[in-house]
Every structure is written in structure tokens, then in C-alpha cells.
Amino acid sequence: MVSQFRQETHEFVPLKEEYEGKKAELGKTEAEIQEMIQKRRLKIEEIKHSVDLSKEAADREKAEGVQVFTALMESVERSLNELIETIEEKQRTTEKQAEDFIKELEQEISELKKRSSEVEKLSHSEDHLHLLLNFPSLKAAPPTKDWTEVSVCPSYVWTVMRAVTQLEEKLSEQINKLLDAEMKKVQQYAVDVTLDPDTAHPDLILSDDGKQVQRKIVTDSTERCSHCPSVLGKQSLSSGRSYFEVLVNTETNWDLGVVRESINRKRQITLSPKNGYWTICLTDRKYKANDDPSVCLSVGGFLMRVGVFVDYEQGLVSFYDLYPAALIYSFTGCSFTEKLYPFFSLGPSDDGNDDNHLTICHSY
The missing domain is CATH 2.60.120.920 (SPRY domain)
Structure with a gap:
């Protein structure tokens, strides 16, 4: 049996040359890695800076928010105090009016009692001529006021609604001022846009x-x-x-x-x-x-x-x-x-x- 052998050729590279080539590749790889590290460090600094800017913006907005809401709460408190004072003043007026009505009614009751006593006395009189002479004046009721439509039942609903409406107008005015200020803020960042x-x-x-x-x-x-x-x-x-x-x-x-x-x-x-x-x-x-x-x-x-x-x-x-x-x-x-x-x-x-x-x- 005849064996056949295939002779293979191999390319040999000097060890030093291969070493230098791989070393150069490693140097390139190391440079790329360092560049990637640097980019990520810069990204970290960018993110930290963004967080700092965000915190500054948050602190600024909080301060402005506190200022705005403090002013709004003071406005609401003033409106509430004005509403309470208006209602209390209206109640005092109602009480005074009620006292006047009661006095007038008591005066009429007094006069009616007096007339009632005179009518009763006349009705028991045995003097025919006296009864006939006084009958016309006592038969007619004494002059009194018609109290049918008189009442002291004030409604405070419209007072409250009017106060709420006024407060709404004040709040709307404050909101418009805030929006005007906001518009001035954003308009300072105006850019000159043209169409492409x-x-x-x-x-x-x-x-x-x-x-x-x-x-x-x-x-x-x-x-x-x-x-x-x-x-x-x-x-x-x-x-x-x-x-x-x-x-x-x-x-x-x-x-x-x-x-x-x-x-x-x-x-x-x-x-x-x-x-x-x-x-x-x-x-x-x-x-x-x-x-x-x-x-x-x-x-x-x-x-x-x-x-x-x-x-x-x-x-x-x-x-x-x-x-x-x-x-x-x-x-x-x-x-x-x-x-x-x-x-x-x-x-x-x-x-x-x-x-x-x-x-x-x-x-x-």
C-alpha cells in the first residue's frame, strides 16, 4: 500500500514583529477605551450639571410659587374678611330693622288694646244715646299698617356669590399678571426663525x-x-x-x-x-x-x-x-x-x- 503525503507550507512571522503588531493593536484599543471612559466622564459631568440647573430652577420656581400663592391667599383672606364684615353689617341692619318693626307693632297693639277696651266698655253701656253717639268712631278700626308683605328674612346667597365673583375677578387679574410675566420670561429667548x-x-x-x-x-x-x-x-x-x-x-x-x-x-x-x-x-x-x-x-x-x-x-x-x-x-x-x-x-x-x-x- 502506497501512502500519499500532502506537504503543507506555513508562513512564519518573526516573534518580535508579531509582538510589536499586537502591542500596537493593544495601544489602539487602550486609546479607544480611554476615549470611551472620557466621554462617559463628560456625560456624568453633563448630567450633574443638568441636575444642578434643575435644582436651581426648582428652587427659583418654589420661591416664586410661594410668593404668588402667599399673595393669592392674602387676597382670599381679605375677600373672606370683607364678606364676613358685609354679612355681619347686613345682619346688624336686619336686627335694627326688626327692632323698629317690633316697636311699631307693639305701638299698634297698644293702640288696638286701648280701642278694644273702649269698644267693650261701650258695648256694655246702658246709655242708648251715648252708645249711638260714639258708635261711628269706635266701629272703624284705628289706622294701622298693612304688615302682610313685611318680613325680615334676608338672603346671603347673593352676597356670597357677589364676593366669589369679585374674588374670581381678582384671581383672574393676578393670573393675567403672572401670564404677562411668564410671557416676558419666555420672550427673552426669542430666536430668529426662517423657513428652509x-x-x-x-x-x-x-x-x-x-x-x-x-x-x-x-x-x-x-x-x-x-x-x-x-x-x-x-x-x-x-x-x-x-x-x-x-x-x-x-x-x-x-x-x-x-x-x-x-x-x-x-x-x-x-x-x-x-x-x-x-x-x-x-x-x-x-x-x-x-x-x-x-x-x-x-x-x-x-x-x-x-x-x-x-x-x-x-x-x-x-x-x-x-x-x-x-x-x-x-x-x-x-x-x-x-x-x-x-x-x-x-x-x-x-x-x-x-x-x-x-x-x-x-x-x-
């Missing part, structure tokens, strides 16, 4: 200054939103606080707010925070917040000018009605991990008018 033509839907056209969007026809772009007539702002919001205002059309269906950079711009998608949209809208003359689930909004009349405020670190997106100053809705507890962009979308006009638009107001 590269993201505009083909049915939209932008003004030359990039501040107004209307439903028209424009050319296509690879970055363009094609699933709905929408457009993004050029400026990204990726840290700190930002604020911008938009004039909205009361006859137009629209969506307004902010979106994350990675939204799908090419297909129909539900506008909601889980899909990267933090928006409110006007649809069929009804206002809604596109939350999970959507929330119907109660606003006074029609929105004309809407303020949008973003606090990136706090995960907050708030919408304000500027006429009068009022908070419309807030998305809270959001977790932002990428850039946000202002978002504007136009639907069909309720009155069939093609001249519907959204206009970004100039910064403060």
Missing part, C-alpha cells in the same frame, strides 16, 4: 424673507417633506431655551410646533411625540394638541398669534396664546436626544380660499 426651502412640500411657496408659507407649487428636493404640505425652519434648536411666534390663519387648517431632525419626511405619519412631533393644530375649526392621545384644547375665541417655547434640557414644549396672554398647552417630560426644528404645516382652507398662510413674527 429645501424642506418645503411641493404645494408650498415661501416668501423671499423666509417668514411666510403659502399653498402653491414649487420644485422638488431630496430633503423635501412630501407626505403633507409642511416645511421646517432653517434654525435648529439643540440646547437651552428658544422662543418664536407665528401668526396663524383662523380659516386655515394648520399644524405648528417643533419636530426632531430624524422624522420621516416622505410618508404619511401620525403627528405625535412618539413619532418626533410636538405640535398643536387647527382642524375643522377645532384646536387640538397632537399628544398621545390627542387632547382637545379650549381657547377663548380663535387663536391669532401663537408663541412656541422650547426648553431643551427640561424637555418642555409650551404653546401660548398672545391675545390675551394665556398658556394653551405644554408637552412635559420630553426626552430630546437630537436636534429639533420648527415645524409648519398647512391644510386646506375651510372657506375654500387658497390665500391661506402662516407667518413667522419678527424676533424681539
Whole structure:
């Protein structure tokens, strides 16, 4: 039997060369690990800093809250004291009126008793002429007051209701002052937002200054939103606080707010925070917040000018009605991990008018 042997060749690398190669790889690996460690240390410092900022904000808000509620409680206490004083004054007036009525009634009773005594005495008289002469004057009842409709039963319900209404007006005044102060706070973070033509839907056209969007026809772009007539702002919001205002059309269906950079711009998608949209809208003359689930909004009349405020670190997106100053809705507890962009979308006009638009107001 003949055995066949296959000769295999092996490539040999000098030990020192292999050592140096592996050492270099380990050095690279070590550098990568150190870089990862450094990034995580920086993240720890970032989180700690965020906690410090949050604590400062919480302390500040608590102090302001204590101040506001102290003023409100003092206002309520003053209103309560005024109400009690009003009721007590009214009760004193009622008691005085009752005393006067009682005195008058007792006076009439006294006079009636006197007349009763005279009538009884005359009725027992045997003097015929005397009875006939005095009969006309004694037959008629003495002049007295008609007490049928007289009462002393005051109602304090309207007094309380009036006091509550006045208190409500005072509280409303305080709330308006707070909202005005809040608006001044958020407006200091105003950013100059312009529309990005590269993201505009083909049915939209932008003004030359990039501040107004209307439903028209424009050319296509690879970055363009094609699933709905929408457009993004050029400026990204990726840290700190930002604020911008938009004039909205009361006859137009629209969506307004902010979106994350990675939204799908090419297909129909539900506008909601889980899909990267933090928006409110006007649809069929009804206002809604596109939350999970959507929330119907109660606003006074029609929105004309809407303020949008973003606090990136706090995960907050708030919408304000500027006429009068009022908070419309807030998305809270959001977790932002990428850039946000202002978002504007136009639907069909309720009155069939093609001249519907959204206009970004100039910064403060």
C-alpha cells in the first residue's frame, strides 16, 4: 500500500514583529477605551450639571410659587374678611330693622288694646244715646299698617356669590399678571426663525424673507417633506431655551410646533411625540394638541398669534396664546436626544380660499 503525503507550507512571522503588531493593536484599543471612559466622564459631568440647573430652577420656581400663592391667599383672606364684615353689617341692619318693626307693632297693639277696651266698655253701656253717639268712631278700626308683605328674612346667597365673583375677578387679574410675566420670561429667548426651502412640500411657496408659507407649487428636493404640505425652519434648536411666534390663519387648517431632525419626511405619519412631533393644530375649526392621545384644547375665541417655547434640557414644549396672554398647552417630560426644528404645516382652507398662510413674527 502506497501512502500519499500532502506537504503543507506555513508562513512564519518573526516573534518580535508579531509582538510589536499586537502591542500596537493593544495601544489602539487602550486609546479607544480611554476615549470611551472620557466621554462617559463628560456625560456624568453633563448630567450633574443638568441636575444642578434643575435644582436651581426648582428652587427659583418654589420661591416664586410661594410668593404668588402667599399673595393669592392674602387676597382670599381679605375677600373672606370683607364678606364676613358685609354679612355681619347686613345682619346688624336686619336686627335694627326688626327692632323698629317690633316697636311699631307693639305701638299698634297698644293702640288696638286701648280701642278694644273702649269698644267693650261701650258695648256694655246702658246709655242708648251715648252708645249711638260714639258708635261711628269706635266701629272703624284705628289706622294701622298693612304688615302682610313685611318680613325680615334676608338672603346671603347673593352676597356670597357677589364676593366669589369679585374674588374670581381678582384671581383672574393676578393670573393675567403672572401670564404677562411668564410671557416676558419666555420672550427673552426669542430666536430668529426662517423657513428652509429645501424642506418645503411641493404645494408650498415661501416668501423671499423666509417668514411666510403659502399653498402653491414649487420644485422638488431630496430633503423635501412630501407626505403633507409642511416645511421646517432653517434654525435648529439643540440646547437651552428658544422662543418664536407665528401668526396663524383662523380659516386655515394648520399644524405648528417643533419636530426632531430624524422624522420621516416622505410618508404619511401620525403627528405625535412618539413619532418626533410636538405640535398643536387647527382642524375643522377645532384646536387640538397632537399628544398621545390627542387632547382637545379650549381657547377663548380663535387663536391669532401663537408663541412656541422650547426648553431643551427640561424637555418642555409650551404653546401660548398672545391675545390675551394665556398658556394653551405644554408637552412635559420630553426626552430630546437630537436636534429639533420648527415645524409648519398647512391644510386646506375651510372657506375654500387658497390665500391661506402662516407667518413667522419678527424676533424681539
